[in-house]
Amino acid sequence: MPAYYERFVCKCGRCRSVCCGGWGITMSRAEYYRLLGLSCPPELRRKLDCAVQIRRNATPEAYAEMAPGFDGKCRLLDEEGYCSLQRTCGEEVLSTVCRLYPRSIKPWNGGMERCCSASCENTVELLMQEPRPLRFVTQERPFSGELPTSCPEAHSALRLRCMALMRDEGLPLPARIAAIGRILGADGQLPADGMPFLRTAYRLISVFSDISPNIAEYGADACRALGIDLPDGTSTSETATSETSTSETFTSETAARFDALEQALYRALPDCGRYYENLLANHLFYEQFPFTDVRTDAAPCDAFPGLCAAYILMRFLTVCHPGEPACDAFSDAAAAAFRFIEHSEFYRNAQIVMRGAGN
Numbered sequence: 001m002p003a004y005y006e007r008f009v010c011k012c013g014r015c016r017s018v019c020c021g022g023w024g025i026t027m028s029r030a031e032y033y034r035l036l037g038l039s040c041p042p043e044l045r046r047k048l049d050c051a052v053q054i055r056r057n058a059t060p061e062a063y064a065e066m067a068p069g070f071d072g073k074c075r076l077l078d079e080e081g082y083c084s085l086q087r088t089c090g091e092e093v094l095s096t097v098c099r100l101y102p103r104s105i106k107p108w109n110g111g112m113e114r115c116c117s118a119s120c121e122n123t124v125e126l127l128m129q130e131p132r133p134l135r136f137v138t139q140e141r142p143f144s145g146e147l148p149t150s151c152p153e154a155h156s157a158l159r160l161r162c163m164a165l166m167r168d169e170g171l172p173l174p175a176r177i178a179a180i181g182r183i184l185g186a187d188g189q190l191p192a193d194g195m196p197f198l199r200t201a202y203r204l205i206s207v208f209s210d211i212s213p214n215i216a217e218y219g220a221d222a223c224r225a226l227g228i229d230l231p232d233g234t235s236t237s238e239t240a241t242s243e244t245s246t247s248e249t250f251t252s253e254t255a256a257r258f259d260a261l262e263q264a265l266y267r268a269l270p271d272c273g274r275y276y277e278n279l280l281a282n283h284l285f286y287e288q289f290p291f292t293d294v295r296t297d298a299a300p301c302d303a304f305p306g307l308c309a310a311y312i313l314m315r316f317l318t319v320c321h322p323g324e325p326a327c328d329a330f331s332d333a334a335a336a337a338f339r340f341i342e343h344s345e346f347y348r349n350a351q352i353v354m355r356g357a358g359n
Contacts, residue, residue, distance in 0.1 A: 013081035186304035222320030306347030
């Protein structure tokens with residue numbers, strides 16, 4: 001597990017962006033019916049009846065989901081930012097996701113791995129405090145239940161190589177990602193700079209804004225900061241038009257604005273490079289990269305476009321979301337990116353969106 005893991009404590013009402021906003025929190029069929037029959041005060045029952053709904057394509061493992069209110073927040077949050085269900089009935093009645101988040105416990109190689117998702121602003125803040133490279137520790141702990149079988153030795157070795165490259169301080173971050181692509185035998189390259197980077201970022205924002213409220217909100221803010229058209233074609237300047245193509249949208253002036261914003265970010269946060277490295281190292285461990293897809297036909301090389309897309313989204317949104325204090329603005333934008341990256345079929349979708357990216 002990452003060394004910061006046991007220092008994690010939920011910020012609760014002090015959280016600027018509630019963890020349950022902007023992504024679909026699911027629960028099993030057993031958990032849904034347990035909540036349906038829960039004995040609780042009438043006011044809480046009314047909230048529960050509106051807050052939980054059966055999914056359209058329900059499965060026993062993902063049978064129901066939390067239905068946010070008009071403001072995008074969980075209907076069970078009280079005025080102080082706390083979960084009214086937990087406050088009234090205790091932590092034990094919560095669904096597994098709500099009880100553990102942002103913690104994740106996954107099987108690997110005959111044991112269990114623990115990590116926190118960077119979709120939580122407090123996880124991002126802990127990663128910003130960690131030294132470089134991100135440290136990992138092993139602990140012996142009792143486990144009630146049957147431990148998973150060991151993964152193939154080749155899987156473990158490949159995963160360790162990817163993690164080692166991501167934590168290699170001798171290479172710039174884009175070069176580390178490119179090296180990971182080479183050992184995976186992946187096609188395509190990472191558009192890491194200039195117009196290819198900006199066009200790919202805009203392409204990702206345009207597609208994923210329809211899926212993720214977080215990407216829609218922060219992507220729109222990024223476009224405004226750069227003075228370019230929003231993904232829906234809305235103009236951000238008097239001279240821009242909805243017919244403007246992506247290639248015409250990104251001019252040398254746009255690139256200069258991005259460079260200026262990035263320079264301002266590094267002046268405000270001189271250790272920003274370390275933050276990016278730790279965020280991506282945490283992400284690779286959390287996703288068990290490159291074995292991020294449970295499909296039997298998925299190859300390790302299929303994960304590379306998702307890693308490139310994750311880097312581009314994270315960097316683009318954090319650079320183009322200036323604010324005071326800068327550390328809060330950075331963690332808010334990073335967490336918004338990872339709320340989509342780590343809680344959706346991001347890697348599968350990124351394979352499609354990244355085809356021809358940067359051209």
